[in-house]
Amino acid sequence: MTGSAVPSPPRPxxxxxxxxxxxxxxDARTTLPLASTGEPERLRADAARNRTLLLExxxxxxxxxxxxxxxxxxxxxxxGVGKGTVFRRFGDRTGLLIALMNHRxxxxxxxxxxxxxxxGPGAPALDRLHAFxxxxxxxxxxxxxxxxxxxxxxxxxxxxxxNRLRISHVAMLLRQARAEGNVELLAHTLLGSVDAALVHHLxxxxxxxxxxxxxxxxxxxxxLCAGP
Amino acid sequence: MTGSAVPSPPRPxxxxxxxxxxxxxxDARTTLPLASTGEPERLRADAARNRTLLLExxxxxxxxxxxxxxxxxxxxxxxGVGKGTVFRRFGDRTGLLIALMNHRxxxxxxxxxxxxxxxGPGAPALDRLHAFxxxxxxxxxxxxxxxxxxxxxxxxxxxxxxNRLRISHVAMLLRQARAEGNVELLAHTLLGSVDAALVHHLxxxxxxxxxxxxxxxxxxxxxLCAGP
DNA sequence: GGTGGAAGTGGACTGTGGTCCGTTTGAGGT
DNA sequence: ACCTCAAACGGACCACAGTCCACTTCCACC
Numbered sequence: 001m002t003g004s005a006v007p008s009p010p011r012p013x014x015x016x017x018x019x020x021x022x023x024x025x026x027d028a029r030t031t032l033p034l035a036s037t038g039e040p041e042r043l044r045a046d047a048a049r050n051r052t053l054l055l056e057x058x059x060x061x062x063x064x065x066x067x068x069x070x071x072x073x074x075x076x077x078x079x080g081v082g083k084g085t086v087f088r089r090f091g092d093r094t095g096l097l098i099a100l101m102n103h104r105x106x107x108x109x110x111x112x113x114x115x116x117x118x119x120g121p122g123a124p125a126l127d128r129l130h131a132f133x134x135x136x137x138x139x140x141x142x143x144x145x146x147x148x149x150x151x152x153x154x155x156x157x158x159x160x161x162x163n164r165l166r167i168s169h170v171a172m173l174l175r176q177a178r179a180e181g182n183v184e185l186l187a188h189t190l191l192g193s194v195d196a197a198l199v200h201h202l203x204x205x206x207x208x209x210x211x212x213x214x215x216x217x218x219x220x221x222x223x224l225c226a227g228p
Numbered sequence: 229m230t231g232s233a234v235p236s237p238p239r240p241x242x243x244x245x246x247x248x249x250x251x252x253x254x255d256a257r258t259t260l261p262l263a264s265t266g267e268p269e270r271l272r273a274d275a276a277r278n279r280t281l282l283l284e285x286x287x288x289x290x291x292x293x294x295x296x297x298x299x300x301x302x303x304x305x306x307x308g309v310g311k312g313t314v315f316r317r318f319g320d321r322t323g324l325l326i327a328l329m330n331h332r333x334x335x336x337x338x339x340x341x342x343x344x345x346x347x348g349p350g351a352p353a354l355d356r357l358h359a360f361x362x363x364x365x366x367x368x369x370x371x372x373x374x375x376x377x378x379x380x381x382x383x384x385x386x387x388x389x390x391n392r393l394r395i396s397h398v399a400m401l402l403r404q405a406r407a408e409g410n411v412e413l414l415a416h417t418l419l420g421s422v423d424a425a426l427v428h429h430l431x432x433x434x435x436x437x438x439x440x441x442x443x444x445x446x447x448x449x450x451x452l453c454a455g456p
Numbered sequence: 457g458g459t460g461g462a463a464g465t466g467g468a469c470t471g472t473g474g475t476c477c478g479t480t481t482g483a484g485g486t
Numbered sequence: 487a488c489c490t491c492a493a494a495c496g497g498a499c500c501a502c503a504g505t506c507c508a509c510t511t512c513c514a515c516c
Binding site: 044045046047071072073083084087092093 | 501502503504505506507511512513
């Protein structure tokens with residue numbers, strides 16, 4: 001089920017939508033903008049159909065050959081369209097991977113936006129924060145190949161809808177938990193500590209266990225939210 | 229996993245001679261594995277000469293056209309060698325950029341390894357930590373183009389000598405400052421909060437000032453090192 | 457039902473990263 | 487001096503990302 005609620009950059013150049021989510025005021029609890037970049041503009045029927053075909057083809061090929069071996073031409077061929085179509089729709093290879101990633105992010109988003117406590121609404125902000133890190137780490141581990149492959153340009157990461165949502169969500173929780181300081185910066189710091197690449201490095205090359213990282217997250221959240 | 233896609237280069241320079249930076253016990257104060265990635269292995273005279281020619285040519289071209297417009301062929305041509313030579317020496321394009329980056333890291337390393345207090349040895353660890361962040365941010369801003377361009381593969385970052393040195397240095401200072409918890413993880417978190425890409429994003433897209441980020445660093449260091 | 461034109465399509469084309477392999481060169485051994 | 491061979495070299499070659507533009511299809515409006 002390709003929900004098609006997935007935002008994607010129909011316009012290759014991207015250039016980001018202006019000032020989007022307010023720097024310090026948006027409350028994701030009340031507004032559910034989901035992936036903020038807004039719904040993709042209306043696609044013509046054939047374009048929408050091809051978009052779905054392409055995402056499915058890409059997913060299928062990736063499962064078979066791995067993300068690094070995914071070529072634009074093979075995706076186009078597998079979907080039965082021309083190569084130009086892939087580029088028009090997703091801008092570039094990274095854009096395709098990001099679209100794929102956003103598409104798979106749905107479950108996690110549902111869990112922390114509207115799922116049951118302690119991650120979803122209903123639990124105290126601090127509890128939600130504590131629950132968020134471990135869940136995020138596990139999610140990223142599951143999709144780490146795609147996530148890492150889609151990170152070719154470090155700056156682009158910050159424009160990915162899924163990541164923007166995470167940031168604003170964590171920032172909101174920090175605000176609710178009365179964390180002091182620059183909450184946006186704190187949110188980035190917190191999320192950086194469970195970054196997919198970092199987790200992969202620490203568990204693979206530095207032989208840390210995922211439980212150690214969970215513990216690290218708890219410590220960090222505790223320290224950042226603790227009153228003076 | 230498709231067998232770690234890193235197309236192991238023929239002769240990647242360095243490869244770290246991973247001395248120590250022990251998982252949890254080494255003290256970088258006494259051992260100076262130094263980044264320098266040293267001059268790696270002994271190169272034949274002609275190879276060494278060409279290596280220098282290539283780095284100079286690359287630096288010159290980059291100054292003129294920017295890192296993104298740097299092509300391997302143009303570097304080879306400018307240095308008066310064949311394209312194969314560039315690849316043999318640096319493995320791939322990213323390898324060349326990383327080598328260039330390591331090369332420019334010298335001053336900063338000297339400053340925190342053996343410069344005057346408060347960053348260099350002689351000052352209390354906590355002071356050194358506080359001084360480190362702002363200096364690092366300014367250094368990265370100065371070279372952000374090269375730094376960002378060299379980050380094509382997120383995992384590779386952790387193998388870059390300069391970054392490994394930073395990590396172990398910060399971890400050492402944290403240990404000396406009696407920070408509790410997983411110091412290696414804390415070091416990554418701390419450094420992540422002043423990551424070049426993040427700083428660029430926050431200052432450029434989110435209109436934060438560098439002084440706000442300095443403040444954020446101080447708060448973070450204070451919280452992470454504060455006793456209970 | 458027709459029609460104008462914007463949106464979408466496909467595939468030839470280009471530039472660059474990366475590989476391969478036959479040739480050359482430097483340095484240690486005799 | 488000469489010999490030997492691993493290391494270094496160079497450039498032809500290949501694959502793939504990304505561009506371009508002539509052509510086709512949808513759909514909003516008559």
